[in-house]
Amino acid sequence: DTVLTQSPALAVSPGERVTISCRASESVSTLMHWYQQKPGQQPKLLIYKASNLASGVPARFSGSGSGTDFTFTIDPVEADDIATYYCHQSWNSPPTFGGGTKLELK
């Protein structure tokens, strides 16, 4: 299975720029997607196919990458962005998720 590796946690302040990385154990082309999950809620799609903003998602969120290295950026961070972010690849079967990056307030 394709393993996706994310840093487990990042501390941020509102107004800052934050970048989350996701490294795949093998190429996933550009079929990497990003979700936000708040406690007690279902995941929410933010970015699809590496760099495309999902409908209704603010332009503060962005993504880039291809192959094995991907980044997800929030600029600027708002207090409401405190959540866990997951990357997900669908190029290889089975689909897999990263372990999640928890954003915390400094």
Add this chain to the structure above:
Amino acid sequence: EVQLQQSGAELVRPGTSVKLSCKVSGDTITAYYMHFVKQRPGQGLEWIGRIDPEDDSTKYAEKFKNKATLTADTSSNTAYLKLSSLTSEDTATYFCTTFHVGGYFDYWGQGVMVTVSS
């Protein structure tokens, strides 16, 4: 707007089975591959498998092949996940989600918490 409504929380005994439902509204279920995802308390997301309600074909993650069974009822626009031989390792929240042809999960159910305890 497409919505996925999942059944309520379950408290079940070890060794038994449980069947969870996921009802699609706003579109026909046959328009989507329906996937299910597991999330243990405080942990990440884990793909269980998917069903194509059009022909009932299924695909499972290797570790769930003897644990999970996916079915669908097109007349009620509902997908089901049955979990068997339950242990404490099955205590988790289970989500259903629709798969977009672009390769991502676009709509999600609210999740259902399953607690396995004697």
